[in-house]
Amino acid sequence: MKLEPIDMAALLDIHDILMTWNTDESSVLQKLCDKLLASLHAPLIWGGLINQDHKLTVFGAAGNEADRIKGLVLDCSDTLANHPAIKDCIDTLTPASLPGGLIELNSRLFENLSPDVRTLQTDLYPLTLENRCMGVLAVATGNRQNSKHHSLLQLAAQHAGFALGMLRNFVAKEHAQSSLKLAAAVFDHSLEGIFITDTTGSILAANDAASRITGYKPEELIGQNPRIFKSGRHGQDFYQALWHSVHRHKQWEGEIWNKRKNGEIFPEWLSISAILDEHTQLQNYICIFIDISKQKEAEARLNYLAYHDKLTGLPNRDLFHDRLNASILRAKRNQTDIAVLFIDIDHFKYINDTFGHAKGDLLLQKVANKLKSCLRENDTLARMGGDEFTVILEDFAFQTDVEITAGRILKAFSQPVYLDNSELYVSVSIGISFFPEDANNPSMLMKHADTAMYSAKNNGRKCLHFFHSTMENYSIQRIEMERQLRHALDNHEFRLFYQPQFNLETGAIDGAEALIRWQHPQKGLIAPDEFIPMAEDTGMIVPIGEWVLKQAWAECQNWHRAGHALRVGVNLSAHQFNHAQLTDLASMVLSDTIIDASFLELELTESLVMRQAEDTLTALNALKKSGIRLAIDDFGTGYSSLSYLKQFPIDRLKIDRSFVGDLANNPNDAAIVVAIIAMAHCMGLEVIAEGVETEEQLKFLRMHDCNQVQGYLTGKPLPANEFLALLSAKPEPAIGEVHRS
Numbered sequence: 001m002k003l004e005p006i007d008m009a010a011l012l013d014i015h016d017i018l019m020t021w022n023t024d025e026s027s028v029l030q031k032l033c034d035k036l037l038a039s040l041h042a043p044l045i046w047g048g049l050i051n052q053d054h055k056l057t058v059f060g061a062a063g064n065e066a067d068r069i070k071g072l073v074l075d076c077s078d079t080l081a082n083h084p085a086i087k088d089c090i091d092t093l094t095p096a097s098l099p100g101g102l103i104e105l106n107s108r109l110f111e112n113l114s115p116d117v118r119t120l121q122t123d124l125y126p127l128t129l130e131n132r133c134m135g136v137l138a139v140a141t142g143n144r145q146n147s148k149h150h151s152l153l154q155l156a157a158q159h160a161g162f163a164l165g166m167l168r169n170f171v172a173k174e175h176a177q178s179s180l181k182l183a184a185a186v187f188d189h190s191l192e193g194i195f196i197t198d199t200t201g202s203i204l205a206a207n208d209a210a211s212r213i214t215g216y217k218p219e220e221l222i223g224q225n226p227r228i229f230k231s232g233r234h235g236q237d238f239y240q241a242l243w244h245s246v247h248r249h250k251q252w253e254g255e256i257w258n259k260r261k262n263g264e265i266f267p268e269w270l271s272i273s274a275i276l277d278e279h280t281q282l283q284n285y286i287c288i289f290i291d292i293s294k295q296k297e298a299e300a301r302l303n304y305l306a307y308h309d310k311l312t313g314l315p316n317r318d319l320f321h322d323r324l325n326a327s328i329l330r331a332k333r334n335q336t337d338i339a340v341l342f343i344d345i346d347h348f349k350y351i352n353d354t355f356g357h358a359k360g361d362l363l364l365q366k367v368a369n370k371l372k373s374c375l376r377e378n379d380t381l382a383r384m385g386g387d388e389f390t391v392i393l394e395d396f397a398f399q400t401d402v403e404i405t406a407g408r409i410l411k412a413f414s415q416p417v418y419l420d421n422s423e424l425y426v427s428v429s430i431g432i433s434f435f436p437e438d439a440n441n442p443s444m445l446m447k448h449a450d451t452a453m454y455s456a457k458n459n460g461r462k463c464l465h466f467f468h469s470t471m472e473n474y475s476i477q478r479i480e481m482e483r484q485l486r487h488a489l490d491n492h493e494f495r496l497f498y499q500p501q502f503n504l505e506t507g508a509i510d511g512a513e514a515l516i517r518w519q520h521p522q523k524g525l526i527a528p529d530e531f532i533p534m535a536e537d538t539g540m541i542v543p544i545g546e547w548v549l550k551q552a553w554a555e556c557q558n559w560h561r562a563g564h565a566l567r568v569g570v571n572l573s574a575h576q577f578n579h580a581q582l583t584d585l586a587s588m589v590l591s592d593t594i595i596d597a598s599f600l601e602l603e604l605t606e607s608l609v610m611r612q613a614e615d616t617l618t619a620l621n622a623l624k625k626s627g628i629r630l631a632i633d634d635f636g637t638g639y640s641s642l643s644y645l646k647q648f649p650i651d652r653l654k655i656d657r658s659f660v661g662d663l664a665n666n667p668n669d670a671a672i673v674v675a676i677i678a679m680a681h682c683m684g685l686e687v688i689a690e691g692v693e694t695e696e697q698l699k700f701l702r703m704h705d706c707n708q709v710q711g712y713l714t715g716k717p718l719p720a721n722e723f724l725a726l727l728s729a730k731p732e733p734a735i736g737e738v739h740r741s
């Protein structure tokens, strides 16, 4: 190829331009176009590159309307390839000519160019790289012959192809190098442990995280086989399955227990990948892993919380059911028996109400510990919720063994429970059912044990009952009664009866005790003993007690309106004795009243007053301050600390009828009654004796200066209207006068 000197000079310039540093392909093409335009004085020169999608983009242009053609994109597989000249140029890497100009390409792309420019004859030179056409250099020559510069243009296009190739190589290398750098940075700084091994498993490289997780220094790891991490927790099968997956699928991922250098076994999430070379031959293994001990701990914690009672740490209802299911399956397989114990704390609600929830919680924890101490390691003890605990007993030879265990529990509760500084005696009631004798599924076994527990409660509590089929009826009745009791208040089925209290000095009725009855629509009048314990157990005693208080006080005001200045006595259940509520209730009852608060007397049991001395004292003082009188009911049946009693603002003691009933025959009872009266008077308290049924008893009480009497002798409890009628009737000779004479 021979060049004119002038073309040779131009080519040398082009060489210099192309070989000096170029940052991108478009600047190579632009410089080429600019230089050629300057040398050839052609109207328009442009250069474009073909990408992988066979699109030719014009990156450089110089001359007329260069700005309009720059950036145009031509589809080679369509427009260009259909033109034989162009196709030739691209396929055979030889120059081609469009004598009619760009318009020959029939492309609407060139519509923007002026017709003059569009129709200029254009010669195309392939930009080649490694025998491939990577683009074209287009020179619009118009009617001027281009042939004399043909060689220059060919060589310039070749140079440009070469320069573009160099640039691409350089960029690719740069890219590869930065990728490598990036990979190295990822390897070094990854939080995941990474090993790269050869095909035999020998570690070639390990990153810092691998060393941190395993406890081995990087240099200690190189050359080792990862089997040094084997924890011994997985059998041969596990590793076989793992490697089978790596060989077959080139990958395995999962949880594995491994061992650190210090011997600690820990869980990790491991992914092993087989790396193949271009001939699909195994080249390396890459193991990536993270320590998942923390996640496992969190998982275990969540699992624990889901299946354990927060307060006592015992299994909860769900876990108990799971265990019971498992026990039943085991027992079926081994043909053995299981016992389910349902344990309920007696009067827990009362304790909770009286002592407050914090102490109630503490008590539940103490009870849980006590129960645990009575059981073997492998017995399941669970808390069902509230004050209900359940136990599964297995591996016993005879049912009497179960009885012995349950007996041990009852005995453990004969010792007091210590709540902070106070000593508390609590008892439990236990119901027991057996698999397979009583039921063969968990829910029925539980239900029967529960029924047996209720039976124990109804038998005085503090005892154990085995389930018996006759109990089922009873439990259904109880549930029904509970349901009816819940509606009794709304249905106005409660009545108050009033039992007169006689003043032995004046011989007149000076008060009455309000006693509740349930007027059941089918069963008739039900005595309080039959429903008050249930009302206490279910908490219904609170609204019922509120009703009694309001009703009795309203009735007392009726008496006053009718000219009978009597006092009314109202029984307070221990469950109602929540300081805040009770004092609020009392002030509400006493507001808007026509009579003095001293006509209301609240009867509290001795044990209630004594149980939690300090809180009780505050509550009693508040009641007393409002003018209400306070009496201790059933006095003598509980344990009374006289020094405590002195501190309480009590007005009256009510001697329990158990002492009165046997006064005549039992000298001990007589002595107690005398002592109570004397002591009460010493403390400035009044004394009333209840359950007075005989003249003899009355005489004895009068002789020892008892202030009042209440009993069938002087009057049975009467409905409100009958009691008012009794008061309004022409007075009988007063009892005091009759017997004094």
Ligand SMILES: Nc1nc2c(ncn2[C@@H]2O[C@H](COP(=O)(O)O[C@H]3[C@@H](O)[C@H](n4cnc5c(=O)[nH]c(N)nc54)O[C@@H]3COP(=O)(O)O)[C@@H](O)[C@H]2O)c(=O)[nH]1
Residues within 6 Å of the ligand: 499, 513, 514, 515, 516, 527, 528, 529, 532, 545, 548, 571, 572, 573, 633, 634, 657, 690, 691, 692, 693, 710, 711, 712, 713, 717
């Ligand atoms: N929390 C509440 N408790 C209440 C309420 N109303 C009653 N009660 C308590 O129920 C228990 C049984 O009461 P009841 O069946 O009404 O018996 C009372 C009297 O009928 C009975 N009594 C009276 N005199 C005699 C007698 O001479 N002989 C004899 N065998 N029984 C007699 O004693 C009961 C009154 O006892 P007390 O309250 O201890 O003074 C009972 O414990 C009631 O307290 C209520 O509204 N709320």
